[in-house]
Structure formats: C-alpha cells, structure tokens
Amino acid sequence: MTPEPTPHSLGSSHLVEIDSVAHLSEVLDARSDLHDVVVQGLDLTPFASALTQRHLGGLVLIGCTIPQNLHAVLLDAGAVVFPALHDKPFATCRHSLYSVDDLYGGFDPDDPGTYAQTFDARVYRHWVDTGRSTGADIVETLARRLHDHSMTDALAEFAQGRRIAAVMGGHGLHRTTEQFAAVARISRALSRRGITMASGGGPGAMEATHLGAYLAPMPDEALSEALGLLAVAPYFDPADLWLAAAFRVRHQLASAATGPEVHSIAIPTWLYGHEPPNAFASHVAKYFANSVREDGLVTIATHGIVFTPGSAGTVQEVFQDATQNHYETVGEPSPMVFLGRRFWTRDVPVIDVLRAVGAGRRWLDLIVITDDEQEAIEAIADHSRDAT
Known part of the structure; x- marks a missing residue:
C-alpha cells in the first residue's frame, strides 16, 4: 500500500544528495522516510518496489529514469520530479563534472x-x-x-x-x-x-x-x-x-x-x-x-x-x-x-x-x-x- 502524502518543505540544509546506485541502496536500507532526499540522474527501475514501500513526501528526483507505474505513485505521495529532457545532445541533469x-x-x-x-x-x-x-x-x-x-x-x-x-x-x-x-x-x-x-x-x-x-x-x-x-x-x-x-x-x-x-x-x-x-x-x-x-x-x-x-x-x-x-x-x-x-x-x-x-x-x-x-x-x- 502506498503511504499517505505528508506535508513537507524543500530547502533544508540537511538534504541528502544521492548520485550513485550504491548510495541509493544504502539510504533505502537505512530509512523509511525519504523526506529531504535528492536523487540525481539514476535509473530507478530496479528500485521501484522498494520506493513504493517508503514515505515519499519531500523526495526530490532530478533527471532520473522513472518507470511509468512508479511515476504516478511518486506524484501522489508528494515527491517532486524534475524530468530529464532526452532529446538534447547533453544531459540536462548531470551529477558530476566533465573530464x-x-x-x-x-x-x-x-x-x-x-x-x-x-x-x-x-x-x-x-x-x-x-x-x-x-x-x-x-x-x-x-x-x-x-x-x-x-x-x-x-x-x-x-x-x-x-x-x-x-x-x-x-x-x-x-x-x-x-x-x-x-x-x-x-x-x-x-x-x-x-x-x-x-x-x-x-x-x-x-x-x-x-x-x-x-x-x-x-x-x-x-x-x-x-x-x-x-x-x-x-x-x-x-x-x-x-x-x-x-x-x-x-x-x-x-x-x-x-x-x-x-x-x-x-x-x-x-x-x-x-x-x-x-x-x-x-x-x-x-x-x-x-x-x-x-x-x-x-x-x-x-x-x-x-x-x-x-x-x-x-x-x-x-x-x-x-x-x-x-x-x-x-x-x-x-x-x-x-x-x-x-x-x-x-x-x-x-x-x-x-x-x-x-x-x-x-x-x-x-x-x-x-x-x-x-x-x-x-x-x-x-x-x-x-x-x-
């Protein structure tokens, strides 16, 4: 069952920024509430089931690949989603500097x-x-x-x-x-x-x-x-x-x-x-x-x-x-x-x-x-x- 949305505010100085699969796995293992967690540029398909079992209000997703069945769950739960624009020759939500x-x-x-x-x-x-x-x-x-x-x-x-x-x-x-x-x-x-x-x-x-x-x-x-x-x-x-x-x-x-x-x-x-x-x-x-x-x-x-x-x-x-x-x-x-x-x-x-x-x-x-x-x-x- 999808948890009920909870009130949230953005801009906390204690944001947890995630830009690797390993870090996301660690956070999902340690937390049931993803308020003030920011995930950048990851494919969330392997994590869809785990995410639906978490409190998602206040979760921020920037440029992530999100399966269709998870997208609606995220929005209904109060997550904030910034989609990637895939028709560009550059990544709109890159999580690292260039080499x-x-x-x-x-x-x-x-x-x-x-x-x-x-x-x-x-x-x-x-x-x-x-x-x-x-x-x-x-x-x-x-x-x-x-x-x-x-x-x-x-x-x-x-x-x-x-x-x-x-x-x-x-x-x-x-x-x-x-x-x-x-x-x-x-x-x-x-x-x-x-x-x-x-x-x-x-x-x-x-x-x-x-x-x-x-x-x-x-x-x-x-x-x-x-x-x-x-x-x-x-x-x-x-x-x-x-x-x-x-x-x-x-x-x-x-x-x-x-x-x-x-x-x-x-x-x-x-x-x-x-x-x-x-x-x-x-x-x-x-x-x-x-x-x-x-x-x-x-x-x-x-x-x-x-x-x-x-x-x-x-x-x-x-x-x-x-x-x-x-x-x-x-x-x-x-x-x-x-x-x-x-x-x-x-x-x-x-x-x-x-x-x-x-x-x-x-x-x-x-x-x-x-x-x-x-x-x-x-x-x-x-x-x-x-x-x-």
Whole structure:
C-alpha cells in the first residue's frame, strides 16, 4: 500500500544528495522516510518496489529514469520530479563534472578531423543551431539552465575543502611565448604546495594554468618537453591541430609522473565554443550561460587570483573579483596578483581605478603588481597558508 502524502518543505540544509546506485541502496536500507532526499540522474527501475514501500513526501528526483507505474505513485505521495529532457545532445541533469575524456571521447590526434565528432563539438553545434545565447526557445533554455545548475552543484562539491586559486588571462597567448611558460611554472609551483588551480578552461593563459598543474607531479624538465610538443600548434585556430598537440603531450608524458595526479578545475563555456577547452584539466565544469560561469570562476578562487595580460574578459574578471573583495561577499578578501607591471599600470591601468574605488579598504593591501614569478607565487601561497 502506498503511504499517505505528508506535508513537507524543500530547502533544508540537511538534504541528502544521492548520485550513485550504491548510495541509493544504502539510504533505502537505512530509512523509511525519504523526506529531504535528492536523487540525481539514476535509473530507478530496479528500485521501484522498494520506493513504493517508503514515505515519499519531500523526495526530490532530478533527471532520473522513472518507470511509468512508479511515476504516478511518486506524484501522489508528494515527491517532486524534475524530468530529464532526452532529446538534447547533453544531459540536462548531470551529477558530476566533465573530464577531458568526456568532452573529447573519440578524438584521434593522428586524425585531427575527428574533433568534429566529439561531445564538445557536437554540443557547440547544437548551441549554434538552436539560437546561441539569445534566440533559443523556452524548452532549450530550460534544458541549458538545468544542465548549468547541475554543473554548479557538482562544482560546489568539488570545491569543498580545497584551497583554490585561479589564473585569469587572454586566450590569445601563444604556446611559444615566455609568458605562457611563466604561467605554467607559477601554476606548477602552487599546485605542488597543495593549491588547486582554476581557470576559464580555454586556450592561452588558461591552458598554461592547467598544463602547469598537470605537470606538477613530474620532474621539472617535463615542462620543456611539453612546450616543445605544443609548439607545432602555437595558437588554437585551427582547433583540431591545437588539440592534437595537447593529446600528444598527454600520451608522451603519461608515465612521467613521480607522484599522484594533481587536480585542477577548468570552467569554460559554449558561448565561446570556437575556443575548445584545453586538455590538461583534471575536472571541467562547462557552462552554457557565461554569466554564471564567470561569477562561479571568480567565486571559487577564495585563495587568490593571478591576473595576466588579457583583453576585455580579463578586465571584467578583475572588477568582479574586486567587487567580491570590497563587499566581502564570499568571505575574507583574497590576493589580486597582477603579473606584468607595465601592462597593468600603463597599457590597461586598472590599478588606478582599483585604488580609487578601494580607498580605505583592507583589500587594497592584498594587491600585488609584479614582473617576478616567485613574488606572484609567494603572494598566493603565503595568504593561502595564513588562511588555513
């Protein structure tokens, strides 16, 4: 017999989130009341009988596969069901971050044209074909929002307990430049000190960030080898050749690590889908909505941001970070390290504006302007150590 619906409210701080069959089995064995349990992206067919014997009011199901006979029982009992939209090339209710293999499965660096058939490329074409950021219909925009909500939830789980710092900078930074190598060295050094590195996930300075983290468990000379392999495709256009060079680095250096894998988080967007995500991040939170992505990237970098020379997007991130520091919306202010003194004081003199806006505020003391890699490293590392 189906239990009677019970009054319930959502939004408890004690929600139990379930995204694996094993966890669901454990909860069903331990509980008869599923109030404030959230199940994401699972096939509930094997659990139909067990679920009908539980109190279901307040149970939330997001993107689950639900047999028809169970669906009515759930609704009658007061469960909340967010169905998956299955006609999309992406999962609307994904319960984990992406990996490079998820995005680029099927890509063959010896046949760069296979990039067009990867998940990442197919979703980008779908995004273009369905109206990009402004012309999509209501069902498409709902699907994207559900997907992005899943990304944000998975990103929050990833960030929990980590010391995260970020590097912001231009996508146009070529792999053959000294600045690209410098960003990789900074990221490698911070990764070796236990800091999880983040970036916007694309090419240029963003790729250098994740390359450095990827190489952190390897001998120092691995960086020179990687840069030599990447030099055959200095720029991300054409994307397939750029990606092929990165995959060759991954293949040739796969056995070079002398320690455990170092994690880093890339946060790209299909808004800039012509700039494919780089292949060196261990985890990827890819979004449709760039505004959500930008805010999330700055927000998780609670242990500081290194700003390298860039264009409008990088400058936007400077002021987003300054705003969070100014109002302390995500906790204590964190360092803002500007790498490239001439660029940030003369070419794009944001420093003058920051000093005017932040007059009298303590976050101004956390601004560092330098041309020295080691000073940039220590500014982040010292603050991160003091904050723990």
